[in-house]
Amino acid sequence: MQSPERPRSGPVIAPEPGGSQVPASSDEVPVVAVASGKGGVGKTTVAVNLALALAASGLRTGLVDADLYGPDVPRMLGLRRRQDTGQLTVFGARGTAAARLQAVERHGIQLASAGFLIGEGQGLGVAAGLAELLVRRLIIDTDWDSPDCLVIDLPPGTADIQQFVFALRGRPVHVLVVVTPQVIAHSDVRRLLAHLRLASSRSGAAILGGVENYSGMVCAHCGELTPMFPPAPPDESVWAQIERIVSVPFSPQAAADADQGKPVMLTRAVPEQVAAFELLASRVRAELAQPGLPGRAAGG
Numbered sequence: 001m002q003s004p005e006r007p008r009s010g011p012v013i014a015p016e017p018g019g020s021q022v023p024a025s026s027d028e029v030p031v032v033a034v035a036s037g038k039g040g041v042g043k044t045t046v047a048v049n050l051a052l053a054l055a056a057s058g059l060r061t062g063l064v065d066a067d068l069y070g071p072d073v074p075r076m077l078g079l080r081r082r083q084d085t086g087q088l089t090v091f092g093a094r095g096t097a098a099a100r101l102q103a104v105e106r107h108g109i110q111l112a113s114a115g116f117l118i119g120e121g122q123g124l125g126v127a128a129g130l131a132e133l134l135v136r137r138l139i140i141d142t143d144w145d146s147p148d149c150l151v152i153d154l155p156p157g158t159a160d161i162q163q164f165v166f167a168l169r170g171r172p173v174h175v176l177v178v179v180t181p182q183v184i185a186h187s188d189v190r191r192l193l194a195h196l197r198l199a200s201s202r203s204g205a206a207i208l209g210g211v212e213n214y215s216g217m218v219c220a221h222c223g224e225l226t227p228m229f230p231p232a233p234p235d236e237s238v239w240a241q242i243e244r245i246v247s248v249p250f251s252p253q254a255a256a257d258a259d260q261g262k263p264v265m266l267t268r269a270v271p272e273q274v275a276a277f278e279l280l281a282s283r284v285r286a287e288l289a290q291p292g293l294p295g296r297a298a299g300g
Helices: 043-056 128-139 160-166 183-203 252-259 271-288
Strands: 012-014 031-036 061-065 087-089 104-106 109-113 149-153 173-179 206-218 244-250
Touching: 031 043, 031 160, 031 183, 043 061, 043 109, 043 149, 043 173, 043 206, 043 271, 061 128, 109 128, 128 160, 160 173, 160 183, 173 183, 173 271, 183 206, 206 271, 244 252, 244 271
Parallel strands: 012 087, 031 149, 031 173, 061 109, 061 149, 173 206, 206 244
Antiparallel strands: 104 109
């Protein structure tokens, strides 16, 4: 398979004539925001497999790929858009086809992603205000089919997109933090946690807990777990501040399958990872049920 030809520039972003900003939503669907302090910690892998595990547990689950600059969720689920986009509508006139986005259903979950709006070889360089409008479209202006919850895969850090999601109005926002054992990842997550504590009075986002990803590497021959990173020292570890819900080991087999659009919750090729994501989904489901989820979720 040949790699797509890279365009000379990204798509032209322009509003539709007569368009208006996306209106605020009255939707109260709870959100699980998968966040990280730094990139490269496997956050998208966690978000995808968590969404699949929640769906397998009986929750109608939506997955929002809010990482506009690296929208990898579609490919991890076997969906690719090779055709470049010439123009991207940020918002459209009410009542027109451009005013709403359609969620894509894949493996029992509903999906909205910037990866459906641009070609896989294109970059999306937008200013903060436009980035927020695009994320609003993905979350609020998508025609979801009565989801019980939305899992949102965020970019790393604490910039505009993250702050917008943390401050979503009218719905519970639960933040799930992904970190690797290495000290630099813990250092960056401590910054994220400090921001969340500072902003909690106005954002309402609650920290659900943490996922320790790449906790070790599973040997393909004997199943033994080998550490991949030296652990962060206790005085610099985030586990004194938040609960470590699960530890997810790395598997070369699972990584290769994910590159081919086959996440481990579908292949079930690595039992250690499957067990971790099922436990994570159980904990997330229990947390969401605390105030009482509507419909199917409330009944468990």
